[in-house]
Amino acid sequence: MPGPTTSSRLLWSVLLLAVVSLALYGTFATVHYSWHWSALWPYRTQFVWGWLTSMGISLGAMVLSVLLGFALMLGRRSPWEPVRLFSSGTVEIVRGSPLLVQLLIGYYIVATALHVNSPMVVGTVLLGIFEAAYLAEIFRGAVESIGASQWEAARAVGFNTSQTYRHVIIPQAVRRALPGTTGELVSLIKSSSLLSVIGIEELVQKVRVMNSASFTALEGYLPLAVAYLIVTLPLSWWARRLERRFAYET
C-alpha cells in the first residue's frame, strides 16, 4: 500500500515541520534578536568558497578513511601479531585522543618534519586517519558478525582467504556496516570545521570572519547549518537507499 503510507507520511512531516518552525520563531521572537541579513550579502562568494573547501576536504578524507579503515580492520584480524598490535594501537590512540591535538601535532610537527607545506593536503590526510579509526571498528564489528558457518561453507567450496573475504564476507558485511558508516561520514563532514586551527579557511572559519567583518553575531550561522544539511541529508538518504538495495533475509 504505497499510496496511503506515502501521503500520511508527507502529512505528518509537514505538520511536524510547521510545529518546529513555530516553536523556533517563538523562541527567537522572545529574545528580540534583530536580524541584519543584508550585512552578510557582500560576503556570499567567501561563503561559497568556504563551503567548497569544506566539501572538497571532506570528500578526500572520506575516500581515504574508508580505504584506511578497511586496511586497519584487516590488520586487526591479521594472523601476524605485530600487524595486529600496530593496527589496534593505531585505532585506540587515534580514536582516544582529541582531533584538535592530532591536527596541531600532525601539521606543525610531523608535516613540517616531512617538508609537507600544504595545509589542505595535511588536513585531508589527518581527518581521513581520524575517521578511519572509527570506521575500522564499525567494519570489524560487521565482519565479525558474519557467522562461523559462512567461513566454513566458503572454505568447503574451496575459497582461499581472499576469495572468502571478497565473495562471501564483505558483501554480507557491507549491509551491516552501512548505517554506522553513514553516521561516521556525516560526523566527518562536521569535524572538518576544526581544520581552521591549521589555517584552512573552511566554512566555519569563513562564517566567523564574515560575522566579525559585518558586525553581525548570529546571521552567518543559520546559512552555515543549512550549508551542512544540504550535504548531510542527501548522504543519509542515499545510504538508506543503499541499505534497501543490499537488503535480503538471512
Added chain:
Amino acid sequence: MRLETRQVTKRYGKFMALNEASFQTTTEARVVALLGPSGGGKSTLLRVLGGLLLPEGGEVVVDGEPLPHDPDQALVTLRRNGFVFQGYNLFPHLSALQNIVLPLQEVHGMKAADARARAVELLTRLGLADHQHKRPAELSGGQQQRAAIARALAPRPALLLLDEPTSALDPVMTGEVLDVIRELAEGGQQIVLATHEISFAKKVADWVVFLAHGKVEESCSAEQFFTQPASPLAREYLDGLSRYR
C-alpha cells in the same frame, strides 16, 4: 574408495572431539555411514576425512594417499571434495544459481557460460529449475538443502561428504533430500554420510563407522553392523534408535 585414519586427534579447547580415532574401510566401500550418538565425533571425523579440518595428530589416508597437514595444500585436497552441512550454509546474499556458479568460476576456473550450464543442469536434475533465481531465504528447508547438494556436486567431486543433511528438516523434506542422496549413491557417487537416519543408512551404506566419545568403536561392513554389531555401545545405540520405529 579406501578410507583410513590412524590415531587421529582433534581438540576444541579442552574437549577431545576425536581421541586417537582409527579405522579403515575396504577398497569396495563406496557409501560410508558415520553413526553414533551426538557429540561422539561424527561431524569432526567427516570434516577431517574431507580435508576441511586439520587434525592435531595422526594420519588420514584416502586411497593410499596421506592428506597434507599444511592448510594451503589441504585446500587442494578440499577442492576435490564436496560438502553438505546440517544448516545448508548457502551464501544468503546470492541466488541458488549464483551459489553454484561462483565457486565453479572462482575455484575451478570454468568459463561463465559453462559454469552456468552446469549449474542449471544440476538444479534441474534436483527439481529446482523454477527456483534458480531465488535467494536461500525464499526457499524451503528441503529446497535449500537440495541447492546445497547441487553446489557440492557441481565440480564433480571425488568424494561427497554430507554432515547430518536432514537433521534440520521435517519428515517430508527429509524424504525429498534422502531420495536425492539415494539416487546419487545408486549412480556410483562416493559418499561419506554422518547421520541419525538409521533405516536410511541401512538402505544405502555399504560400510559403517560407529563413533562414541571421540573414538571409533566399530568399523565394519554395513551388513555386519546392522545384523550383529560387536561393540556393546553400538548395540545399545541401535536398540535405542529402533525403539519407536
